[in-house]
Amino acid sequence: MLNAELIKRRRRRRSIGLILLLLITLLCVMLSLAMGSKPLPLSDVWRHYWLAQETGYNDLVINLRESRTLTGLLVGAALALSGALTQGLLRNPLADPGILGVNAGAAAMVVTFSFFPLLEALPRFWPALGGAALATLVFFMLGGGQRHTSAARLVLTGAAINACLFAYVQSVVLLNARVMDSYRFWTIGSLSEQSLSQSLSMLSWMMPVLLLTPLLGSSLNVLAFGEASASALGVNIRRVRLQTLIVATVLAATATAMAGPIAFIGLAAPHLMRALVGSDFRWLLPYSALAGACLLLLADIVARWIVAPAEIMVGIVTASLGGMLLWLVAKRSRRFNDVAS
Structure with a gap:
């Protein structure tokens, strides 16, 4: 009776926390629409959507920022979900979507297309998406396919693929100045490349995957106890591993293709939330x-x-935040070791 009451109380607390986090997300969306080279009052953003009237210059500014905000919303959610799924797949809370070879595959295809002037005119989204998908297919095949394989083998496979592909990218960039000029801006990461129609089309692509993601939660919980225990409890490890890999790849590949290889989000968001909800x-x-x-x-x-009215690319900010997080973790670990000793 007491355990049931504790479970019920914990579920209620987590539900309230999820609602609060949703409200914070909506506030971030409004701030993203209001902030920029021309800051706008939040009341104007609220009036723009609540009254559904476009009568002034501020309404035009909000319309121009919609694509950037929607891209940030989709890319951030996709990277965080991909990170959480990757951590569950590898049973490692410090795993990152980049271990799947997504970033390296996208970068390799982008620089390859730069060799061909006719193909270079195409939007970078399609070569990035194709390269990310191919790299993950190689990762799946070398990592053991649907056979039972250890998490250590998957990590080593991802590290080898990343090393080979990034070595190829660096050699191409260093030997071809024209490719370097076009590649260096994409690789930092930006939310301003996509139009609103492109972002909406990506939402239609991602929606089936986003709906499938919650269905993997229970299986990943069981998989965390190890493959032997999961098999004994009736979990089809091959199917769960394949589904998780496909969903994590599609999310990370789409996010990378939309905004470039943005660091920190896929690692930090699930890691921080794990401290709140376990x-x-x-x-x-x-x-x-x-x-x-x-x-x-x-x-x-x-x-x-x-640096308003100018701006820097968002990938620089996320990388800086990642460095600060590592510094805080290292400081906390050092303090813990001092106390323990």
Whole structure:
């Protein structure tokens, strides 16, 4: 009776927390629409959508910022979900979507297309998406396919693929100055490349995957106890591994293709949310999606505000935040070791 009451209380607390995080996400969306080279009052943003009237210059500014805000919302949520799924797949809370070879594959295809003037005119989204998908297919095949394989083998496979592809990218960039000029801006990461129609089309692509993601939560919870225990409890490890890999790849590949290889979000968002809701993937996945969207939108706001009226690319801000997080973790670990000794 007491355990049932505790479970009920914990579920209520997590539900309230999820609602609060959703409200914070909506606030971040409004701030993203209001902040920029021309700051707008939040009341104007509220009036723009609540009254559905476009009568002034501020309404035109809000319309121009919609694509950037929607891109940040989708990319942040996709990277965070991909990170949480990757951590569950590898049973490592410090795993990152980049271990799947997504970033390296996208970068390799982008620089390859730069060799062909006719193909270079195409939007970078399609070569980036194709390269990310191919790299993950290689990762899946070398990592053991649907056979039972250890998490260590998957990590080593991802590290080898990343090393080979990034070596290819660096050699091409160093030997071809024209490719370097076009590649160096994409690789930092930006939310301003996509139009509103492109972002909406990506939403239609991602929606089936986003709907499938919560269904993996229970299986990942069981998989965390190890493959032997999961098999004994009736979990089809091959199917769960394949589904998780496909969903994580599609999310990370789409996010990378939309905004470039943005660091920190896929690692930090699920890691921070794990401190709030624990390792239950049924709650960790929705919490991570909202946290990732908030983190990327806030990073983009900082990127537009810190050197206003100019701006820096959001990938620089997220990388800086990642460095600060590592410093705090190292400081906390050092303090813990001092106390223990």
